[in-house]
Amino acid sequence: MILPPFELHNPNSIKEAIEISQKVKNEGFDYVSGGTDLLQNYKNRLNVKPHLISLKNIKETRSIQNFNIGAMVTLDEISKNKTLQKDFTGLVEACSQVGSILVRKTATIGGNVLIDNRCYFYNQTPFWRTSLGACLKAESDTCRVIPQKEYCVATFSSDSAPMLVAVDAKYELEGKNGKRIVESSDFYTHDGIKRNFKDESEIITKIKIPKTTANLKTGYEKIRVRDTFDYPLVSVAAALKIDKDKKIENINIVLGAIGTYPIKNEDTTDLFKGEKISNSMIKEISEKIQKKAQPYNNLTMPVSYRKKMVGVLCKRLLTRLTDS
Ligand SMILES: Cc1cc2nc3c(=O)[nH]c(=O)nc-3n(C[C@H](O)[C@H](O)[C@H](O)COP(=O)(O)OP(=O)(O)OC[C@H]3O[C@@H](n4cnc5c(N)ncnc54)[C@H](O)[C@@H]3O)c2cc1C
Structure with missing residues (x-):
């Protein structure tokens, strides 16, 4: 597929990028x-804009400092960062399972937390979409997954975001109205078209990881069709706080690729607080989360399989984190 024409802008600072965004906002960018x-x-002619503002030359967003990750840091750089490997293993696991090595050398963390939601009826060529009449997120006014005209159920497919939500990371944004910091867990919407609460002019500049993450056991598991290449079909991120006697202080589990946003499982967070973690507890937690999970029928694997894998991945991940 050939790229459509667009004008490429190459600002050298955040300020300049925002200024350009304001000049071209009426045409779209x-x-x-x-x-x-x-x-x-x-390439698939999905929501093409006439202006692209590249963040590539902006040096201020390219480094990792004291658990603040610049938005332009690549997923490959995160996977190889020694501090994150030691203190935030879950993020390294999530980033090193995105696409292929070629993708990870170009892909950034800022782009990863903002990727478009995916759906079998959306991520198709224009020819494929025309033959069926497209969908709510593309050229039609009707959802093909749940026929209705109100909301889009395209799946949230970022690998890093569920892990960031599990440790209560924050995003730093800068736009025409200045800077702000938002909780990653409050950033995403239930609608697969709108996706998040970012103002159009805003740029994510940093991902801010709480220092307390270093005291947690974190991990990430995902299912995909091809293990060397694909987006998640189900994913589970966990952040576990257990004391030296293996007594549970806190368990945060967040599901990816099940709904339209990263899904936090709050009813299992304190379920066995203060108790020594055991296989039967892990089984109970995993079963509870699996029972509640309701994947939409919009990715390549069947819903029943994806639902079952929620429980399998939870159990596998919690067992691995407890044993380590
Ligand atoms: C073959 C293949 C396999 C893939 N597999 C996976 C996978 O397994 N898991 C996964 O999560 N992703 C996957 N991806 C998608 C993608 O590679 C990654 O999500 C990547 O991290 C996106 O980052 P990027 O820098 O390329 O984003 P871009 O493509 O540049 O941007 C993505 C979106 O974010 C916006 N954006 C980017 N950076 C900023 C910023 N700093 N501030 C404001 N807006 C911004 C853009 O406008 C765009 O809407 C795959 C892609 C390919 C081609």
Whole structure:
């Protein structure tokens, strides 16, 4: 597929990028970092804009300092960072399972937390979409998964975001109205079209990880069709706080690729607080989360299989984290 025409802007600072965004906002624009998600969609003629503002030359967002990760840091750099490997293993596991090595060398963390939601009826060529009449997120006014015209159920497919939500990470944004910091767990919406509460002019500049993450056991598991290449079909991120006697202080479990946003399981967080973790507790927690999970029928694997895998991945991950 050939890219459609667009005008590419190459600002050298956040300030300059925002200024350009304001000049071209009436014609329409997208920010682009690695382009590994956005440009695939452009090739499929999905929501193409006439202006692309590249964040590639902006040096201020390219480093990892004291658990603050610049938005333009690549997933490959995160996977190889020694501090994160030791103190935030779950993020390293999540980032090192995104796409392929070629993708991870270009893909950024800022782009990863903002990727477009995915759906069998959306991520298709224009020819495929025309033959069926497209969907609510593309050219039609009707959802093909749940026929209705109100909301989109395209699946949230970022690998890093569920892990970031599990440790209560924050996103730093800068836009036409200045800077703000938002909780990752409050950032995403239930609608697969709107996706998040970012203002159009805002750029994610940093991912801020709480220092307390270093005291947690974190991990990430995902199912995909091809283990060397694909987006998640189900994923589970866990952040576990247990004391030296293996007594539970806190368990945060967040599901990815099940709904339209990263799903936090709050009813299992304190379920066995103060008790020594055991296999039967892990089984009970996993079964509870599996029972509640309701994947939409919009990715390549059947809903029943994906639902079952929620329980399997939870159990596998909690057992691994407890044994380590
Ligand atoms: C073959 C293949 C396999 C893939 N597999 C996976 C996978 O398994 N898991 C997964 O999570 N992803 C996957 N991806 C998608 C993508 O590669 C990653 O999500 C990547 O991290 C996106 O980052 P990027 O820098 O390329 O984002 P871009 O494509 O540049 O941008 C993505 C979106 O974020 C916006 N954006 C980017 N950076 C900023 C910023 N700093 N501030 C504001 N807006 C911004 C863009 O406007 C766009 O809407 C895959 C892609 C390919 C091609």
